[in-house]
Every structure is written in structure tokens, then in C-alpha cells.
Amino acid sequence: MMTIRETAHWLNQHDHFLILTHRRPDGDTLGCAAGLAQGLRNAGKTAFILHNPETTARYLPYVKTYWAPEGYAPAHIIAVDIASEDLFPLNGKEYLGRVALCIDHHPSNTQYAAQTCLNAEKASCGEIVYALLLALVGGISADIAAALYVAVSTDTGCFAYVNTNADTLRAAADLTDAGAPIGDINRALFRTKAKSRVLLEAMIITNMEFYHDGAVAVVIITRDMMRRAGAGENEMDDVAAIPGAIEGVIAGITIRELTGPGDSKVSVRTTPLVNANALCAHFGGGGHATAAGFSLDASVEETKRRLLEALDELFPLGRRTGVPGQA
Amino acid sequence: MMTIRETAHWLNQHDHFLILTHRRPDGDTLGCAAGLAQGLRNAGKTAFILHNPETTARYLPYVKTYWAPEGYAPAHIIAVDIASEDLFPLNGKEYLGRVALCIDHHPSNTQYAAQTCLNAEKASCGEIVYALLLALVGGISADIAAALYVAVSTDTGCFAYVNTNADTLRAAADLTDAGAPIGDINRALFRTKAKSRVLLEAMIITNMEFYHDGAVAVVIITRDMMRRAGAGENEMDDVAAIPGAIEGVIAGITIRELTGPGDSKVSVRTTPLVNANALCAHFGGGGHATAAGFSLDASVEETKRRLLEALDELFPLGRRTGVPGQA
Numbered sequence: 001m002m003t004i005r006e007t008a009h010w011l012n013q014h015d016h017f018l019i020l021t022h023r024r025p026d027g028d029t030l031g032c033a034a035g036l037a038q039g040l041r042n043a044g045k046t047a048f049i050l051h052n053p054e055t056t057a058r059y060l061p062y063v064k065t066y067w068a069p070e071g072y073a074p075a076h077i078i079a080v081d082i083a084s085e086d087l088f089p090l091n092g093k094e095y096l097g098r099v100a101l102c103i104d105h106h107p108s109n110t111q112y113a114a115q116t117c118l119n120a121e122k123a124s125c126g127e128i129v130y131a132l133l134l135a136l137v138g139g140i141s142a143d144i145a146a147a148l149y150v151a152v153s154t155d156t157g158c159f160a161y162v163n164t165n166a167d168t169l170r171a172a173a174d175l176t177d178a179g180a181p182i183g184d185i186n187r188a189l190f191r192t193k194a195k196s197r198v199l200l201e202a203m204i205i206t207n208m209e210f211y212h213d214g215a216v217a218v219v220i221i222t223r224d225m226m227r228r229a230g231a232g233e234n235e236m237d238d239v240a241a242i243p244g245a246i247e248g249v250i251a252g253i254t255i256r257e258l259t260g261p262g263d264s265k266v267s268v269r270t271t272p273l274v275n276a277n278a279l280c281a282h283f284g285g286g287g288h289a290t291a292a293g294f295s296l297d298a299s300v301e302e303t304k305r306r307l308l309e310a311l312d313e314l315f316p317l318g319r320r321t322g323v324p325g326q327a
Numbered sequence: 328m329m330t331i332r333e334t335a336h337w338l339n340q341h342d343h344f345l346i347l348t349h350r351r352p353d354g355d356t357l358g359c360a361a362g363l364a365q366g367l368r369n370a371g372k373t374a375f376i377l378h379n380p381e382t383t384a385r386y387l388p389y390v391k392t393y394w395a396p397e398g399y400a401p402a403h404i405i406a407v408d409i410a411s412e413d414l415f416p417l418n419g420k421e422y423l424g425r426v427a428l429c430i431d432h433h434p435s436n437t438q439y440a441a442q443t444c445l446n447a448e449k450a451s452c453g454e455i456v457y458a459l460l461l462a463l464v465g466g467i468s469a470d471i472a473a474a475l476y477v478a479v480s481t482d483t484g485c486f487a488y489v490n491t492n493a494d495t496l497r498a499a500a501d502l503t504d505a506g507a508p509i510g511d512i513n514r515a516l517f518r519t520k521a522k523s524r525v526l527l528e529a530m531i532i533t534n535m536e537f538y539h540d541g542a543v544a545v546v547i548i549t550r551d552m553m554r555r556a557g558a559g560e561n562e563m564d565d566v567a568a569i570p571g572a573i574e575g576v577i578a579g580i581t582i583r584e585l586t587g588p589g590d591s592k593v594s595v596r597t598t599p600l601v602n603a604n605a606l607c608a609h610f611g612g613g614g615h616a617t618a619a620g621f622s623l624d625a626s627v628e629e630t631k632r633r634l635l636e637a638l639d640e641l642f643p644l645g646r647r648t649g650v651p652g653q654a
Contacts (some may be wrong), residue, residue, distance in 0.1 A: 031566045139505040159499075162484045162510040169500035183489040190487045194574045195541065202532035205525050214522065247521045293399075 008135035009182035018074030027154025034147035039133040081125035123163040126151025142179025149180035201228035217243035240267035335462035345401030354481025360409035389517035408452035453478025469506025476507035527556035545572035567594035
């Protein structure tokens with residue numbers, strides 16, 4: 001494990017870096033990679049990012065992607081926001097076992113890299129990259145600030161998630177002072193939704209079923225619904241949060257039809273009154289106490305039926321019939 | 328106009344305060360009143376808040392309301408976050424022309440008070456009260472921090488609105504350090520919605536009409552829709568933001584049926600490409616360049632028809648037929 005100071009020293013002593021981002025890249029991993037690449041370049045180094053084939057257009061206006069050109073031969077591999085080698089990008093197999101430095105904030109980090117700079121107290125990896133760049137070059141440029149603000153703000157749901165702390169808010173303040181266009185970024189990422197996402201949300205809510213006096217909300221998302229709304233995988237971010245965000249709901253359940261009718265994926269979000277992990281363990285899944293999931297080779301309706309049976313055991317009040325849109 | 332230091336000195340020199348909040352009180356005015364009352368009490372003063380009859384339950388878990396008891400005879404009246412006497416609380420008539428100190432952040436403040444402590448650079452009035460309490464007593468207790476965090480976070484949409492700046496984020500960081508339970512507050516105020524609100528949103532979106540290749544989105548909210556969703560006035564906060572938050576929409580129009588079929592209220596939200604104020608001026612209304620409104624003695628359908636005609640003049644591309652849920 002390396003401190004910020006040691007990591008900055010290591011970066012200063014080396015050169016010719018390639019930066020890896022994780023599978024299904026989010027704002028934190030992309031913002032960290034862009035900010036770090038730019039910071040290393042500002043320090044006179046050669047630094048590129050391995051092109052991540054799953055990158056969506058969402059963050060690109062604020063995150064410069066220094067994709068490595070064909071034939072780039074890096075001397076040192078850096079992973080940002082990647083907790084384990086399982087999460088390497090789809091085209092990253094050749095770097096298994098070869099990461100020199102991992103910069104991360106996940107407590108579950110498997111220490112797969114030769115050196116790890118980890119701070120699990122941080123809400124985002126972006127805050128760690130920010131501290132590193134301060135130690136390395138004493139300040140950041142406006143484009144770095146924008147990339148790191150994307151990292152910090154997206155990993156905290158614009159400072160609304162429970163991981164947000166005083167340090168997060170102070171880092172965001174510093175990034176704003178350094179020139180991050182937070183008004184534009186916030187509007188694009190947090191105050192605007194694709195029409196297809198909004199239409200899908202309306203369908204989801206209209207068909208939502210409530211059980212146990214509104215304590216349990218069940219959402220089903222079929223491929224047909226996605227087709228009718230015009231929604232693709234890019235529009236599915238955080239859909240599992242929808243039922244749990246309704247007042248009075250202590251278990252919000254989202255059942256998605258994945259590849260077809262016999263392939264269901266369940267996400268459970270709970271308040272601390274219900275153990276999501278225990279519920280999902282019934283079905284061979286797991287996760288955290290308030291957010292867990294599992295997959296089932298069954299239709300969404302069959303999955304719902306079996307899940308409600310398991311819930312009846314957890315909620316001894318007796319199950320109420322679900323009526324769309326009503327408690 | 329008084330500085331923070333002068334205002335703190337004035338508060339220190341006086342006693343027996345009554346604090347006024349504005350009509351339809353929001354998190355900023357209530358948080359400021361609670362934080363200031365508690366801060367003055369911590370400084371050994373007597374301070375109460377005039378009961379605001381329009382107070383909803385929304386903020387009360389985090390905002391102590393020191394409502395003045397029957398017969399309380401204040402020596403000095405303080406107004407917080409009240410830009411003009413028109414915005415006095417419904418039961419505040421007797422204090423017209425009698426406010427000794429107004430603490431505010433609205434540039435439109437009419438200077439109706441004997442003394443005004445105004446900083447229009449601040450995103451929330453809560454930041455000014457925070458600075459005042461630091462000057463007055465050198466620090467704040469956890470309950471003040473909670474109240475002022477409600478003020479700062481609600482006036483900035485949890486730091487996502489364009490008024491958010493580095494000072495806002497730093498104030499929020501300080502309040503977090505001082506003990507504001509930001510995880511609980513964020514969950515309650517920004518990550519939870521009443522079921523009736525969610526159902527109403529689904530109806531609104533399902534029936535939304537798009538014109539001009541999706542550049543214009545029109546939403547109609549009838550009393551019948553509110554009744555079917557179970558939504559009251561408390562669930563109508565910021566509904567006008569819904570159509571404008573859809574990708575590609577440059578004019579989001581919300582038409583509400585108020586008291587009955589002949590009483591429509593229109594809210595227009597635009598990007599800088601369309602002047603909302605100019606559009607609403609057609610109908611005798613007004614506001615700002617990107618947020619304006621008007622009322623019309625006409626049905627919602629008639630209002631829509633007339634509004635679309637006015638839009639046709641503003642959008643010379645030619646009007647497209649609106650199809651619910653489609654561009």
C-alpha cells in the first residue's frame with residue numbers, strides 16, 4: 001500500500017504510462033483516467049488511456065480521452081477505480097497480472113497490482129487522483145478539474161448519496177475554483193434525461209405493484225417495454241433505485257428480463273429494516289445489506305411469484321395483493 | 328446595507344427577536360429562521376419565529392420551529408430570505424413597515440427593512456446566516472448545522488442548480504463537519520418522493536406532447552389527474568421542471584388547471600435559445616429569460632392552442648403535430 005506522497009513520487013520517477021478503466025466505464029473511472037493522463041502530461045510525461053470499447057457518449061464532452069494509439073508500448077500500467085482484475089475492460093486481458101499501480105477507493109480491492117494507492121474513506125476515486133496531482137504538480141488545469149468533477153459528482157449522485165462527506169464537498173469546491181464548468185456538467189448529467197428513459201420510467205411507475213401496505217414495491221422491466229420506450233442499455237443506469245425512492249417503501253424490487261423470457265435479473269434495494277443480502281441469498285445471489293441482487297433462469301412473472309413467496313417469510317404481516325399504481 | 332460584521336454586532340447589541348419567514352415557506356427560509364433562532368438562543372438571546380401557517384411537514388424533522396407563543400412581545404423583527412413585503416407570511420400584516428433587519432440573497436430585494444444584510448452572490452440565504460453566526464458566536468451546534476444544510480441544499484437542488492458555486496459547496500462541507508446529518512437529509516429531501524408525486528409524474532410523462540422535432544414539450548396537469556394520483560399542492564414542487572429536463576427540449580411548457588376549467592396557469596422553462604419572458608409577455612405574463620409564466624382565463628386545451636400559435640411565430644420551422652410520448 002502506498003501513500004499519496006509515495007505514489008506521487010513513484011509517478012514522478014517513471015514514465016510512459018498506460019491507464020486502464022473498468023468494464024462498463026462510469027464517470028469515476030473515465031474522469032480519473034482523463035484527469036490523471038492530463039496531469040501526467042502536464043508534468044512532462046507520456047501517458048495514454050487504453051481505449052475502453054464500452055465507453056458511452058455520456059461523459060465525453062467533459063472528459064478528454066487520450067486513447068492509446070495503435071502500437072503504443074507502455075512501460076507502466078496504471079488501473080484507476082478498478083477493484084479487481086475481473087473488472088478489467090473487455091480488451092484488457094493482456095494486462096492481467098501486469099498492473100504496476102492501482103489507484104482505488106473500493107474497500108473490496110483485491111490488491112492485484114504491484115502497488116496500490118487505496119483510500120476507502122473517499123466517496124470517489126476522483127478525490128484520490130486530485131490529491132495525487134496536487135502532490136505531483138501542485139495544482140490542476142481547468143480540463144483536469146472538469147474530468148475530476150465528473151468523477152466526484154457521478155459517484156455521489158451529485159452529492160446526494162450516503163457516501164458523500166465533507167471531504168467530497170470540499171474537493172468539489174476546489175475543482176469548481178480550478179475551473180470545472182459545474183453548471184454545464186450538472187445540467188447534462190443530473191438535470192437532463194433522455195426521452196426514452198423518461199418514457200420508460202413512466203411505464204415502470206404506471207405498472208409498479210405495491211405489497212404489504214406499500215412497504216414493498218415491485219417493478220418489472222421487460223424487453224418489450226424497453227423497445228416501446230426506445231430505451232437501450234445506456235438508459236438503464238440506476239433503474240433499480242426507482243421503486244426504493246418512493247416514500248414508505250422499505251424494499252424496492254426491480255425484475256428485468258435480460259436476453260429473453262427465461263432470463264431474469266433481480267435488484268433489491270432496502271432500508272436497514274430489511275436485509276437485501278439475506279433475501280437474495282435465498283436465490284443464490286448476494287451483495288450488501290441494503291443493495292443486493294441475483295439472476296434466475298425463469299420468466300419475470302415466475303421470478304416475481306417466487307420472490308413474493310420469499311418476502312412473505314420476511315414480512316410476517318401477510319402478503320397483500322399488488323395493484324398497479326396503488327398501495 | 329450592513330456587512331456581516333455590522334449585522335453580527337447589531338444582533339449582539341439587541342435582544343427579544345421575532346423572525347419572519349416568507350409565504351409558501353421553502354427549505355431556505357425555514358432553515359434560516361431555525362438556524363438563526365437557535366444561534367441567537369445559544370448567544371443568550373430570546374428569539375422566536377412567527378408561526379407560518381403554510382408550513383408543510385417536509386422540513387420539520389431537521390428544522391426546529393421555535394414558534395412564538397401567544398402574547399410574545401418582540402422588540403425587533405427580523406426577516407430571512409424575504410425579498411419584499413408582498414412575500415410576508417399570511418399572518419404577517421402587522422409587521423409591514425416594521426422589519427428592523429432583513430437578511431437575504433435575492434438581488435430583487437426591495438430594501439423594505441430598516442437595515443438589510445444582503446449578498447446576492449450567495450446561492451442560499453442559509454450561507455449568509457451561517458457567516459453571521461460564525462461572526463456572532465464563533466461556531467454552530469449540530470442542530471443549527473442541520474437547519475442551515477436544509478437551507479443550502481434545497482435552494483441549490485442538492486448542488487445541481489446553476490446557482491451552486493464553490494462557496495456553496497464549502498459551506499455545505501463546513502455544515503457537515505459541524506454535525507448536519509446529510510445522509511438522512513439528502514435521502515428524505517432528494518432521494519425520496521411521495522407515491523402520489525411519482526404517479527402524477529408518470530401520468531404527466533405518458534401524456535406529454537412534443538412539437539418541433541422534440542424541441543418543444545408540453546405538459547398538461549388537470550385537477551382530475553391530481554385527484555387520480557392522490558396529489559395535493561405539496562406534491563407540485565418544481566413540476567414545471569419536468570418537460571424541460573428531457574434531452575433535446577429547448578422549451579418545456581407546463582399548463583396547470585388551477586381552480587377549475589377556466590383557470591389555467593402556464594410555466595415555461597427554456598434554454599437560452601428561446602426567450603421564455605418574451606413568449607409569456609404575449610399573454611401578459613413574464614419572468615426571466617429561461618423561466619417565466621402567465622395565467623389565462625381559459626381551459627387548458629384552449630390555453631395550449633393559443634400557446635402553440637404563439638410558439639409557431641417563435642419557431643419558424645413549422646409546427647409538428649403533438650403525439651403523446653413521441654417526437
